[in-house]
Amino acid sequence: MKVAILGAGAMGSALTIPYSEKNEVVLWGTEYDVPILEKIRRGEKHPRIDERVAVNDILNPDELDKALNADILVIAVSTEGVMPIFEQISDSLKDQVIITLAKGFIDEGEILTIPQAIWHERKDLKRNIAAITGPSIAKEVAKKLPTHVVYSSLGDRTLKVVKEYLETDYYRISLTHDIVGCETASALKNVYSIAIAWIRGIESRKGNVTMNNLKGIIVTQALREIGTLVRANGGKTETVYDLTGIGDLIATFRGGRNGMLGELLGKGYDIDSALKELERRGVGVVEGYVNAERAYRLAETLDHKGKLKMEELPLLEGINDVLYNGKDAEEVIHDLF
CATH class of the missing domain: 3.40.50.720 (NAD(P)-binding Rossmann-like Domain)
Structure with a gap:
């Protein structure tokens, strides 16, 4: 070929x-x-x-x-x-x-x-x-x-x-x-990887304290919300718990650009400073940042259609607040958990 x-x-x-x-x-x-x-x-x-x-x-x-x-x-x-x-x-x-x-x-x-x-x-x-x-x-x-x-x-x-x-x-x-489920889950894992990586930044901010319990909580919540959105958008639940969902989520928040952005936000950077720092490092487009606002709008549309309820997505709400409303990541984590 x-x-x-x-x-x-x-x-x-x-x-x-x-x-x-x-x-x-x-x-x-x-x-x-x-x-x-x-x-x-x-x-x-x-x-x-x-x-x-x-x-x-x-x-x-x-x-x-x-x-x-x-x-x-x-x-x-x-x-x-x-x-x-x-x-x-x-x-x-x-x-x-x-x-x-x-x-x-x-x-x-x-x-x-x-x-x-x-x-x-x-x-x-x-x-x-x-x-x-x-x-x-x-x-x-x-x-x-x-x-x-x-x-x-x-x-x-x-x-x-x-x-x-x-x-x-x-x-x-x-x-x-399940191309719609795969693509929905994959777009969302970029968004949620930013939030999971907040914890690395918060750990550093607190003097390199380890917060594995909190990582477990936020990963679980992220998968729960991704599953809710994938089902509501016409995809299959099993897609979220396979390579496309949990597998890619782990790779992204541990090693990808979205994880890098999330870590900086967890350290206390505001979004503009974090994006400038990534640009200084030569990091390309951070897909999760671009897509978080669209994911939120998709969720609102699915809510209006009666396919989910926005109150099922508190972490997505928090991500939106950090990226677009100037809220501090640690404050969002405190409010959530």
């Missing part, structure tokens, strides 16, 4: 390594990726995964059309970039498998998962879309460390293709048709 990865960020670039074991791989970069493309062409390691990518060709921003004859297209940009990229390629798409990486909600007047937003534009591609969820830190994928993810799709052929051509002995793939 020929696989084209659209976006040269950390995860898109990391996936060139397992994908290249059975396939021809090309990597296309956006205008924001140009410095990275130059490093790759010089044979240097990708700066965000500390490994060399494994590609047959590298395409510049003005060469997007050259990527579109691939059998598998991977949209590997941030949530905000998915639909602009899709709109550029939509008219050229035929029967390719299309894989999305971003974990978030899209605001199309209503709050949608990324696959739902794509289906809205091209209903005929509904069974061609697959989404990747589960514990998957880009650096670990690039270093061939054990990774087990979930590919979800409504299409049986799509699931067969990704399993046969993209799985390796270190990059394992489970399959499910």
Whole structure:
């Protein structure tokens, strides 16, 4: 198969390594990726995964059309970039498998998962879309460390293709048709990972005291609320207690960007200072911050439809208060527990 990865960020670039074991791989970069493309062409390691990518060709921003004859297209940009990229390629798409990486909600007047937003534009591609969820830190994928993810799709052929051509002995793939549940849970784990990581920051703030009891409480509450939202949005409960939910939640709050943001907030940073500190460290888009407001609006919509009650989601309320209303994370934890 020929696989084209659209976006040269950390995860898109990391996936060139397992994908290249059975396939021809090309990597296309956006205008924001140009410095990275130059490093790759010089044979240097990708700066965000500390490994060399494994590609047959590298395409510049003005060469997007050259990527579109691939059998598998991977949209590997941030949530905000998915639909602009899709709109550029939509008219050229035929029967390719299309894989999305971003974990978030899209605001199309209503709050949608990324696959739902794509289906809205091209209903005929509904069974061609697959989404990747589960514990998957880009650096670990690039270093061939054990990774087990979930590919979800409504299409049986799509699931067969990704399993046969993209799985390796270190990059394992489970399959499910619950794409809405997977994408809802995956977007929410970014949001809730921020809150779970508050505890690390609070521990530091209190002189490195250990607060494992509180971690257990807040992780349990996060999973309870994610389950409530996934069910209300049309997904399956079991998705939350598998790799997509609890598995990815652990990886994200311990090692991801959302966890880094949460830790800073727990230490007492306000949101503006925390985001500036992450920018100083060279950290990219924090999906959980962008999506927390949308998750809250989705919850309100589901409440209005009678599918849940907002009082079932006190932690989401607290996250919203810290990120958008200037409340201190430790104060929210105190109020909750």
